[in-house]
Each structure stands twice: as structure tokens, then as C-alpha cells.
Amino acid sequence: GQNIDQPTEMTATEGAIVQINCTYQTSGFNGLFWYQQHAGEAPTFLSYNVLDGLEEKGRFSSFLSRSKGYSYLLLKELQMKDSASYLCAVRDSNYQLIWGAGTKLIIKP
Amino acid sequence: SAVISQKPSRDICQRGTSLTIQCQVDSQVTMMFWYRQQPGQSLTLIATANQGSEATYESGFVIDKFPISRPNLTFSTLTVSNMSPEDSSIYLCSVTEGQITGANVLTFGAGSRLTVL
Numbered sequence: 001g002q003n004i005d006q007p008t009e010m011t012a013t014e015g016a017i018v019q020i021n022c023t024y025q026t027s028g029f030n031g032l033f034w035y036q037q038h039a040g041e042a043p044t045f046l047s048y049n050v051l052d053g054l055e056e057k058g059r060f061s062s063f064l065s066r067s068k069g070y071s072y073l074l075l076k077e078l079q080m081k082d083s084a085s086y087l088c089a090v091r092d093s094n095y096q097l098i099w100g101a102g103t104k105l106i107i108k109p
Numbered sequence: 110s111a112v113i114s115q116k117p118s119r120d121i122c123q124r125g126t127s128l129t130i131q132c133q134v135d136s137q138v139t140m141m142f143w144y145r146q147q148p149g150q151s152l153t154l155i156a157t158a159n160q161g162s163e164a165t166y167e168s169g170f171v172i173d174k175f176p177i178s179r180p181n182l183t184f185s186t187l188t189v190s191n192m193s194p195e196d197s198s199i200y201l202c203s204v205t206e207g208q209i210t211g212a213n214v215l216t217f218g219a220g221s222r223l224t225v226l
Contacts, residue, residue, distance in 0.1 A: 033212070040219070040220075040222075041219055042220060044217075087152070098151075099151035101151045
């Protein structure tokens, strides 16, 4: 079966750095996405990785290792508004999106 | 990027009734997708709504339970029929935004939170 694993919940302090991990086992690989979802709102696109390495976009970076079936989302200089759920999704060989259950990130002052 | 409006944003429904969720996009799109998001679980694709043809349903979802309409390129509806408490969930409409570095990125509506008593 296909599976995406990410921690259910994480807590971090305002101004700090947090890394949210995502491991996957899928039938093929055609890209990995990270989305942010604030409570009661729509998921919004954060990043996309298809090749190994780090993609940096402001305070957010996403890393991919295809050989390890592993990605992480790195959030720097955390702000209270970063409190949200972070969803990892992988596109498989049939271009179907497989979604993780999301990681709820709680930021404390 | 596309703006998606969903109605209702939330509703409380009685067992055995049906509810229709509307999804309006501010631009013409080829494909619209309906997802379900149950508490603590991953997003699950229900079906792809195609304009001019029947929707394509994913495994575990059937047209009798989740009929879908797609009368034009900016609008779709999802009906949750003969509801039971197990249908309590957030239902999300989404469209493909286009390509960003080779990826088709999804844009989502804010969702419709249904509670079935």
C-alpha cells in the first residue's frame, strides 16, 4: 500500500526553527508537495520538490531525498501566524496525489 | 491565483437527509476536484468533476452516495446523500492552478464542514 508518515503534532517557540519530517512509501514518485492549512481555512501551496536537495523560499525551505523516501519542511524565525497544520503530499507514478494526515504545529510565545 | 467560494461553510444535518455543496471558481478551469478531510486523517479524493461528462469517482466512492454536477467551467456541486454520522467531515473543492516549476498545484476552497446528527 501507499503511505505518507508525518508527526501528528509539534510544538515550537516563537523565533526558533522547526523541522517537520515526512516519509513516504509510494508506487513511483513524481514530486512532493507541502501545503499549509490554518484552522478552518483552505490548504495553501508552500513548496514543491521533484529533485533531491533543498528548495529555499524565504523563511521556509523544503528538502527531498528520493533514495530515502524522505522530505522535511524547515521553518525559520517562527512567528505566531505559523501555527497551522502542514500537509505533505506525494504524486505517484499514476500522477495521483497521496496525502499525509498533516502535522499540527503549535507556536508558543 | 483562482479564488474558490464554497457554500455552505458549515451545516448541521439530520441522519438520512441530503445536502448539496456548491463550488464557484472565479475563472474557467478544466478539472475540479472534490476532497473529504476527516478529523485527524489525510485528504481523500472523492471524485474529479469534468465539464460535459460524468464525474470520475475514486475507489470507495459511488455516484449514488456522492452525485456531482458540473454544468459549466466555473461551477460544480457535490451532494452527500442519505447522510449518516460517518459522513461528518470537511468537504473541499479544488482546482489545478497551473504549473509551478513543472508541478500542477492545487488551489482549494475553504471547505464545507458537515456535522451529521
